[in-house]
Amino acid sequence: MTKSWVNSDQGRSDPERPVGSDLHLELSGVGSRRAQLMDALRDAIRSGRLAPGTRLPPYRGLAVDLGLARNTVASAYAELTEEGWLSARAGSGTRVAERATPIAPTHPRRAAPPPRRPFIYDLLPSSPDAGSFPRAAWLTSARRALAAAPNDAFGVGDPRGRPELRHALVEYLARARGVRTDAQRIVICSGFAGGLRLLASVLPGPVAVEAYGLDVHHRVLHENGVRTVPLTVDADGARIDELTGSEATSALLHPAHQYPTGGALHPERRAAVIDWARARGGMVWEDDYDGEFRYDRQPIGALQGLDPDRVVYLGSTSKSLSPALRLGWMVLPAWLVDDVLAAKGGREVFTGVTDQLTLADFLATGSYDRHLRRMRGIYRRRRDLLTTTLARRAPHIRLSGIAAGMHAVLELPDGTEEATLRAARREGVALDGLHPYRHPDSTMPPRDGLVIGYGTPPEHAFPAALDALCRALP
Amino acid sequence: MTKSWVNSDQGRSDPERPVGSDLHLELSGVGSRRAQLMDALRDAIRSGRLAPGTRLPPYRGLAVDLGLARNTVASAYAELTEEGWLSARAGSGTRVAERATPIAPTHPRRAAPPPRRPFIYDLLPSSPDAGSFPRAAWLTSARRALAAAPNDAFGVGDPRGRPELRHALVEYLARARGVRTDAQRIVICSGFAGGLRLLASVLPGPVAVEAYGLDVHHRVLHENGVRTVPLTVDADGARIDELTGSEATSALLHPAHQYPTGGALHPERRAAVIDWARARGGMVWEDDYDGEFRYDRQPIGALQGLDPDRVVYLGSTSKSLSPALRLGWMVLPAWLVDDVLAAKGGREVFTGVTDQLTLADFLATGSYDRHLRRMRGIYRRRRDLLTTTLARRAPHIRLSGIAAGMHAVLELPDGTEEATLRAARREGVALDGLHPYRHPDSTMPPRDGLVIGYGTPPEHAFPAALDALCRALP
Numbered sequence: 001m002t003k004s005w006v007n008s009d010q011g012r013s014d015p016e017r018p019v020g021s022d023l024h025l026e027l028s029g030v031g032s033r034r035a036q037l038m039d040a041l042r043d044a045i046r047s048g049r050l051a052p053g054t055r056l057p058p059y060r061g062l063a064v065d066l067g068l069a070r071n072t073v074a075s076a077y078a079e080l081t082e083e084g085w086l087s088a089r090a091g092s093g094t095r096v097a098e099r100a101t102p103i104a105p106t107h108p109r110r111a112a113p114p115p116r117r118p119f120i121y122d123l124l125p126s127s128p129d130a131g132s133f134p135r136a137a138w139l140t141s142a143r144r145a146l147a148a149a150p151n152d153a154f155g156v157g158d159p160r161g162r163p164e165l166r167h168a169l170v171e172y173l174a175r176a177r178g179v180r181t182d183a184q185r186i187v188i189c190s191g192f193a194g195g196l197r198l199l200a201s202v203l204p205g206p207v208a209v210e211a212y213g214l215d216v217h218h219r220v221l222h223e224n225g226v227r228t229v230p231l232t233v234d235a236d237g238a239r240i241d242e243l244t245g246s247e248a249t250s251a252l253l254h255p256a257h258q259y260p261t262g263g264a265l266h267p268e269r270r271a272a273v274i275d276w277a278r279a280r281g282g283m284v285w286e287d288d289y290d291g292e293f294r295y296d297r298q299p300i301g302a303l304q305g306l307d308p309d310r311v312v313y314l315g316s317t318s319k320s321l322s323p324a325l326r327l328g329w330m331v332l333p334a335w336l337v338d339d340v341l342a343a344k345g346g347r348e349v350f351t352g353v354t355d356q357l358t359l360a361d362f363l364a365t366g367s368y369d370r371h372l373r374r375m376r377g378i379y380r381r382r383r384d385l386l387t388t389t390l391a392r393r394a395p396h397i398r399l400s401g402i403a404a405g406m407h408a409v410l411e412l413p414d415g416t417e418e419a420t421l422r423a424a425r426r427e428g429v430a431l432d433g434l435h436p437y438r439h440p441d442s443t444m445p446p447r448d449g450l451v452i453g454y455g456t457p458p459e460h461a462f463p464a465a466l467d468a469l470c471r472a473l474p
Numbered sequence: 475m476t477k478s479w480v481n482s483d484q485g486r487s488d489p490e491r492p493v494g495s496d497l498h499l500e501l502s503g504v505g506s507r508r509a510q511l512m513d514a515l516r517d518a519i520r521s522g523r524l525a526p527g528t529r530l531p532p533y534r535g536l537a538v539d540l541g542l543a544r545n546t547v548a549s550a551y552a553e554l555t556e557e558g559w560l561s562a563r564a565g566s567g568t569r570v571a572e573r574a575t576p577i578a579p580t581h582p583r584r585a586a587p588p589p590r591r592p593f594i595y596d597l598l599p600s601s602p603d604a605g606s607f608p609r610a611a612w613l614t615s616a617r618r619a620l621a622a623a624p625n626d627a628f629g630v631g632d633p634r635g636r637p638e639l640r641h642a643l644v645e646y647l648a649r650a651r652g653v654r655t656d657a658q659r660i661v662i663c664s665g666f667a668g669g670l671r672l673l674a675s676v677l678p679g680p681v682a683v684e685a686y687g688l689d690v691h692h693r694v695l696h697e698n699g700v701r702t703v704p705l706t707v708d709a710d711g712a713r714i715d716e717l718t719g720s721e722a723t724s725a726l727l728h729p730a731h732q733y734p735t736g737g738a739l740h741p742e743r744r745a746a747v748i749d750w751a752r753a754r755g756g757m758v759w760e761d762d763y764d765g766e767f768r769y770d771r772q773p774i775g776a777l778q779g780l781d782p783d784r785v786v787y788l789g790s791t792s793k794s795l796s797p798a799l800r801l802g803w804m805v806l807p808a809w810l811v812d813d814v815l816a817a818k819g820g821r822e823v824f825t826g827v828t829d830q831l832t833l834a835d836f837l838a839t840g841s842y843d844r845h846l847r848r849m850r851g852i853y854r855r856r857r858d859l860l861t862t863t864l865a866r867r868a869p870h871i872r873l874s875g876i877a878a879g880m881h882a883v884l885e886l887p888d889g890t891e892e893a894t895l896r897a898a899r900r901e902g903v904a905l906d907g908l909h910p911y912r913h914p915d916s917t918m919p920p921r922d923g924l925v926i927g928y929g930t931p932p933e934h935a936f937p938a939a940l941d942a943l944c945r946a947l948p
Contacts, residue, residue: 079847084650087772097649130629135620138828142616146609151932154796155604175571176558190664190824216819298561322628324827345690350664350824353798354612354832373553458625 025066033068037076045085045096054096056086120428121465125260125407125453126323132375132459133322137367138358144365145357153357157348159341161188161329164360169329172363173315177291178301180308181331187340190326190350192287193220195314196252198330200224202339203283205249210238211442212261217252217287218439230439233258235400237265240272243280250283251276255303256291260437260451261409262401264300273303277310284311290319290405292372295380309333317359319406319455320372327355379406382454382462393470406455409434416474417448423472424450429465499540507542511550519559519570528570530560594902595939599734599881599927600797606849606933607796611841612832618839619831627831631822633815635662635803638834643803646837647789651765652775654782655805661814664800664824666761667694669788670726672804674698676813677757679723684712685916686735691726691761692913704913707732709874711739714746717754724757725750729777730765734911734925735883736875738774747777751784758785764793766846768878769854783807791833793880793929794846801829853880856928856936867944880929883908890948891922897946898924903939 025044027036044050056062059073066073077094080086087097145164153162160166166183173179189195193216200207200221207221211230218228229248232239237258243251251273255265265273277284286303294300304313308331316328332340362368383402390397390410398411412420417433424431434449457465499518501510518524530536533547540547551568554560561571619638627636634640640657647653663669667690674681674695681695685704692702703722706713711732717725725747729739739747751758760777768774778787782805790802806814836842857876864871864884872885886894891907898905908923931939 081772084773127629130627131625133625133628135623139613139617139620142828143613146613149609151605151607153604154607154798155601155930157798157800190826193823219819299558322827324628324631324822326631326822326824326826345693348798348800349667350800352664352800352826352829353796354616355826355828358828456629 027066034072034076037066037068037073038080041076041080042085050096052096052098055092056094056096058093119425119430121430121461121468122456123429123431123452123454123465123469124456125432125451126456127453128319128322128375128406128455129378129458130322130324130456132378134367134371137371138362141361141365141367142354142358145361146354148361149353149357153353157351157353159344159346159348160184160186161348161351162353162356162360165356165363166329168360168363172368173302173313173331176369177288177299177315178305179313179331180305181313185308185332185334185337187330187332187337187344188348188351188356189328189330191318191323191328192289192314192316193217194326194350195316195328195330196220196285197224198340198343199250199285199312200226201343202336203250203285205282206247207285208238208243208246208248208251209439210253210258211439211444212434212437213252213254213259213439215436221252228439228441230442230444232442232444233261233263235261235263237263237269238273240269240276243273243276248282249280250285252285252287253303254287254289256288256294256300257401257404259287259289260401260407260432260434262403262405262407264403265303270303270306274307274310277307282310286311286313288313288315291315292320293376293379293406294404295376295383296403304331309335312336320368320375325355325359327351327359378459379455382406383408385463386452386454386466389466389470394473397473407451407453410450410452410473412448412450413474414448417450420450420472420474424469427468427472429468429472431469501540508546508550511540511542511547512554515550515554516559524570526570526572529566530568530570532567593899593904595904595935595942596930597903597905597926597928597939597943598930599906599925600930601927602793602796602849602880602929603852603933604796604930606852608841608845611845612795612836615835615839615841616828616832619835620828622835623827623831627827631825631827633818633820633822634658634660635822635825636827636830636834639830639837640803642834642837646842647776647787647805650843651762651773651787651789652779653787653805654779655787659782659806659808659811661804661806661811661818662822662825662830663802663804665792665797665802666763666788666790667691668800668824669790669802669804670694670759671698672814672817673724673759673786674700675817676810677724677759679756680721681759682712682717682720682722682725683913684727684732685913685918686908686911687726687728687733687913689910702913702915704916704918706916706918707735707737709735709737711737711743714743714750717747717750722756723754724759726759726761727777728761728763730762730768730774731875731878733761733763734875734881734906734908736877736879736881738877739777744777744780748781748784751781756784760785760787762787762789764879765789766794767850767853767880769850769857770877778805783809786810794842794849799829799833801825801833852933853929856880857882859937860926860928860940863940863944868947871947881925881927884924884926884947886922886924887948888922891924894924894946894948897948898943901942901946903942903946905943 025040027040059077060070063070063073077086081088084097086094088094163183165188166186169186170181170183189198196217197220201224204226206227206229208231209228210233212233221228229246231242238253257264273284288302291299302313304311313331317325387399387402390399400409402408417435421433432451434447434451438446499514501514533551534544537544537547551560555562558571560568562568639662640660643660644655644657670691671694675698678700680701680703682705683702684707686707695702703720705716712727731738747758762776765773776787778785787805791799861873861876864873874883874885876882891909895907906925908921908925912920
């Protein structure tokens, strides 16, 4: 589209002089003549050629100039006025609206987010493969779900979350994860952190956590006034025997796949922690963050199935679909539901309805199963490439936690973690050391290692990322 | 599709006896033969006819029975195994997976949400017209936005929110609301309450609030350790002169449309509150919850435009589109951005990315303008019907706050509020009295009134809702 603004004797319009015969707008492009006129006027205003306060010609005059019907121009003026581009006052005609003058661009006091070294390869364990988000299938579900939703879905939300999603989760979690519940005991929340925050406010006792874990989770607990007590972690998960005699009234565990060290909680310990919770009157908080991704055998079922009254099950789409969806769910004992809803405050304040409805359809139509199957294949291949590459190029380095998920721990010789991280940085590789995951109060001797996220890099970049990683190893 | 399960001598299958020649599955319906077989098996399992633990016939045998290729059956078994419907173990064949036994349905200890009297007419001022959510246009934007989004949109989110949305808001807020900012100073949050929570953690001083307001907002502040100080409210908004000498270091105001009493902040008070903030080193928190809906003249521009360094502007889609989207934005002074991001915690934890991207497209393509224009027409008609109906049927009752928004205050004679609410309940009308909006520490004499939300009822029910309301009036 071309358009021009010609004012016989000056580049910018003179606000007090109504632009009349010297207003030249060339209409072209798509849409009706009215839409073309609106586009031309918006463009002239946006570019500053038509200054704030400028009086426009009466619509009759402009209609004659442009060879348009009067109604066309009048309606374009009215619409641009409603949109805020123009303002109309009786006796003063139609003018370009007084808009705020441009402000100087922001230079933050200190950079936020902090300037990061431009890494070439991202092996941080924070995210699944962002390039594999199933956009087309998600949209298909969104279309179906939005068409089918009742009007009240767009009113003030139920603090439990949409019933469509809670019902779909009951079926899916029973089938895929062995979770025993009904839709009344499920509360939708924004990701795992949202659920953790709610639990902290209703179960405030000290919480036993695994000695290696995400410090962001501990911070959420501490910010909500909850103290954390570390439990030693070995290849069979957390040492449940340490709960006996501890002050903890809850235990936050990753039974299917300890994060980050990677073990599964031993069957005897699974039974033991349920026994402890029953005897103590305590609760287990089960973080099932990547339970769907297991490569060596069938997924390990949820601990929740052993005692739905003593286990709160927490899941999310952060590993299975995308952490950017901010969608999670809590499966609660019946007796805890009211307290959690009371803490939520009577209406949904965090989680949007469109993604809830879409995920419900995505689950119910099998799209979630299909996506997980596809991703299991992708991650399994990446894991295999990681193990074979390391076996060939660094046979002295042991890998652990590779039976499941999308991260692994690479065990390093004592005292070499920091130097290895520095070397990796030089190779352009972003990754985590094991030290930051250690609970500061733990009595476990610190271990050196790297936490490698193999889900994050785009498919094509993964072999090169591994190559760079191997160059950095001691 | 029809399918049947015939087991010669019993209704349910015997787990230890492999089902062979007596397994009869009728395949029909849509999709490949493999998909039909999977559907038939899922259906048999779901209905309980194929019990957990039941051994399935070897795939070769079933292939012969059904006249299918062996690969077809093998791949259906494998896929159902991956989905968790079946389990396969070496030496034990393929079985129906052990699923959790059904649990008893939940009967919450106390009902939550509390059982509500089934109202016929909803005149609560909590929500816009839920039936007018622009589903088709929203989906069109979602499709364009998801197709255009870079892969990193599905990774761990920036705590500011998506840049596409922040840029679209800069343009829209400048044009429609006179807000002066750039994309670096905008932080996306989950609705107004999410923004309020963040502000409370970074600007903790006592906050002056209007003596009439939403107690849920005051509760958010109190839960975050912030004390509130009430300011008298009259027809010209909050009494800014009361800030002088008060302990408050911030003032939470609704300059365009006081909530719920409905006045606009007088131009002199707009100037005065900016002067106060500058002199005091304080901040104005501007809640622009329905600034787009003004019927008597051009919308009143945001206070923020007067001094972007002393005003935090808060907006959301809760009135313009739907409170169920949980999407809002804060426009911050440059010096406050880092503190808010630090409080947010380094990554986005609440707001999902798909709606952010969709809203960005919705704004940039003019769909938001079109939707607002349409809704303004609808609400204006409803408001006019409210005023004419009351003028005819209850001329002794004064309406206020009708120049904007989607609610009005109906002033009642002293001492009649409670009886009127009871009468309304009898007529099946849900509405709010004015008393719950009054700050408990206010020195203003309590006023009797009703807060009428005219956005909430569906279009067809509105005349009848008004009729029922009039029957309840004193």
